[in-house]
Amino acid sequence: MRRSVSLLAAALVAAAQAPDKGPQVDAIFAGFTRDTPGCAVGVSLNGEVVLRAGYGMADLERSVPITPDSVFESGSVAKQFTAAALILLEQQGKLSLDDPMRKHLPELPEYGAPLTIRHVIHHTSGLREWRPLALFSGFPEGTRVYNNTDLLAFASHQKGLNFTPGTNYTYSNTGFNIAAILVERVLGGKTFQQYTKEAIFDPLEMRDTRWRDNFRAVIPRRAVAYEQSGGVWVQEMPIENIIGAGGMLTTVSDLLRWNGNFTHARVGGPDFVRKQQIPAKLASGRRIRYAAGLNIGSVGGVREVAHGGATGGYRTWLGRYPDKGVSVAVLCNSAGANTAVLGRRTAQLWTGATPSPAASNPPPGSAHAAANAGIYRRIRDNTVSKIEWKNGRLMLAGSPDQLTCDLAQTVRCAASGDDAAVYEKVEPVTPDAAALAAYVGEYQSSEVSGVIQISVQGGALRMEVGPAPAARLEPSFRDAFRLRDGSSIRFWRGDSGTVTGLSAGSDRVWDLRFTRVR
Numbered sequence: 352m353r354r355s356v357s358l359l360a361a362a363l364v365a366a367a368q369a370p371d372k373g374p375q376v377d378a379i380f381a382g383f384t385r386d387t388p389g390c391a392v393g394v395s396l397n398g399e400v401v402l403r404a405g406y407g408m409a410d411l412e413r414s415v416p417i418t419p420d421s422v423f424e425s426g427s428v429a430k431q432f433t434a435a436a437l438i439l440l441e442q443q444g445k446l447s448l449d450d451p452m453r454k455h456l457p458e459l460p461e462y463g464a465p466l467t468i469r470h471v472i473h474h475t476s477g478l479r480e481w482r483p484l485a486l487f488s489g490f491p492e493g494t495r496v497y498n499n500t501d502l503l504a505f506a507s508h509q510k511g512l513n514f515t516p517g518t519n520y521t522y523s524n525t526g527f528n529i530a531a532i533l534v535e536r537v538l539g540g541k542t543f544q545q546y547t548k549e550a551i552f553d554p555l556e557m558r559d560t561r562w563r564d565n566f567r568a569v570i571p572r573r574a575v576a577y578e579q580s581g582g583v584w585v586q587e588m589p590i591e592n593i594i595g596a597g598g599m600l601t602t603v604s605d606l607l608r609w610n611g612n613f614t615h616a617r618v619g620g621p622d623f624v625r626k627q628q629i630p631a632k633l634a635s636g637r638r639i640r641y642a643a644g645l646n647i648g649s650v651g652g653v654r655e656v657a658h659g660g661a662t663g664g665y666r667t668w669l670g671r672y673p674d675k676g677v678s679v680a681v682l683c684n685s686a687g688a689n690t691a692v693l694g695r696r697t698a699q700l701w702t703g704a705t706p707s708p709a710a711s712n713p714p715p716g717s718a719h720a721a722a723n724a725g726i727y728r729r730i731r732d733n734t735v736s737k738i739e740w741k742n743g744r745l746m747l748a749g750s751p752d753q754l755t756c757d758l759a760q761t762v763r764c765a766a767s768g769d770d771a772a773v774y775e776k777v778e779p780v781t782p783d784a785a786a787l788a789a790y791v792g793e794y795q796s797s798e799v800s801g802v803i804q805i806s807v808q809g810g811a812l813r814m815e816v817g818p819a820p821a822a823r824l825e826p827s828f829r830d831a832f833r834l835r836d837g838s839s840i841r842f843w844r845g846d847s848g849t850v851t852g853l854s855a856g857s858d859r860v861w862d863l864r865f866t867r868v869r
Contacts, residue, residue: 372700376402379696383407388577388685389417393603396701397676398611409574411584422559422573422600423682424589426660426667429599431644432547433527434472436534438626438643439550439619445537455533458507470516471526472643473631477512478525480859481505487855487863489801489817498592502528509798513861517634520641520769523859524596531595554618557605562594570600576664578686587664587686597662606680610671628656639769650695651704659691668694675702720745723762727774728828732856733839735827738764777828787812790842794853794865803865
């Protein structure tokens with residue numbers, strides 16, 4: 352006991368004597384001014400808060416500045432709290448993480464393979480993302496005030512998953528959102544809001560944290576979310592009552608208190624803290640970086656436990672460097688804010704960690720490899736990406752993941768990330784009017800309620816689903832087209848060569864099939 356007190360005293364003295372890093376943090380956030388939205392940032396060292404600051408404006412209309420006490424929406428930083436609620440319920444004997452989801456949510460279909468709570472909190476469930484399902488039902492996000500029950504209905508109408516649960520990793524908000532309903536079913540009368548407040552927020556004195564289960568509720572000190580459109584700032588607030596995967600309102604101080612629990616374990620005890628940080632293992636035995644709502648990795652050789660988030664115009668990041676005793680929380684109300692970069696640059700001031708330099712030595716056969724830069728389709732969902740020759744190797748544009756490529760007659764590359772996606776080189780096409788006409792028609796699916804209408808207008812293919820605005824389809828490779836958001840529409844042909852159906856694909860919905868009916 353005496354040793355623990357001595358260590359705490361030493362940590363407090365070290366924090367008090369640490370040089371002021373405020374000016375350096377000011378420089379990192381210098382782009383946020385009285386004319387822009389901005390960010391709040393908080394830093395703790397060995398459990399003591401050493402910096403809290405606000406930059407930019409919480410409300411541009413009323414000239415209200417952001418302060419360290421401004422309330423923001425968390426985005427996917429919330430997932431670790433939903434996962435924590437489920438782990439705590441397992442500790443209390445109310446459920447098992449290896450329970451099938453159907454045990455508590457019998458509306459879900461069998462899917463042909465066991466789908467467990469553990470699969471959900473590790474993103475190894477295969478559940479399709481709800482946003483594309485809403486789009487192909489004719490009412491995309493923002494056109495209706497969706498709630499968690501609506502999302503359970505989307506999942507219940509799916510006849511398949513992206514993959515067999517436990518065999519792969521693909522990020523899915525759907526599972527975390529319906530897990531909030533599962534918690535309420537298990538508790539039998541207590542809401543998800545009430546349980547997390549009693550079990551997590553109150554014990555950790557997170558007084559400004561709650562779930563946005565009513566988007567119209569008045570929240571003191573809430574920052575308004577913005578994005579830029581046509582060079583001007585416009586509001587981009589989440590108009591929905593969906594919680595679990597996101598939808599949590601909080602402050603940087605409250606998030607630092609939560610991160611402190613991974614050290615002092617006031618909530619759940621050491622076993623809870625350990626379980627939440629165990630990276631998932633796939634059925635193949637391969638470990639991935641994702642744990643229970645947390646990414647486990649390293650920066651510059653220093654262990655990092657972190658997660659980012661985005662909802663509407665809110666952008667967030669919460670990181671912890673346990674070997675250095677450092678935690679950083681960044682909450683922003685600007686859709687253009689790169690919170691992971693801002694957070695890691697801030698953390699470096701205390702950890703000293705810097706990203707490792709990219710490898711520069713070209714591998715054998717590099718001249719041949721360089722020639723294979725170009726357009727690739729991700730095999731599982733037909734979305735297209737650019738693979739570039741950079742730093743002496745083939746790299747997926749915009750991604751830090753390394754690629755392992757088979758440069759045989761069919762050029763394929765596998766990414767090193769958690770989902771280990773495989774890419775195949777394709778040739779761009781420019782279909783003429785006759786080729787476009789072959790795709791025109793009406794397409795239906797038994798898994799979503801919308802009807803896809805494909806037409807040709809102004810020399811381009813267009814897609815309409817219900818009352819949603821028409822979308823232009825840009826050619827990507829043979830029989831495949833790209834939507835503005837990067838998702839894919841690939842048409843299928845029968846034995847005669849006639850188009851018989853299509854597949855809608857994205858990074859979170861791999862193969863949603865529609866049959867041509869007219």
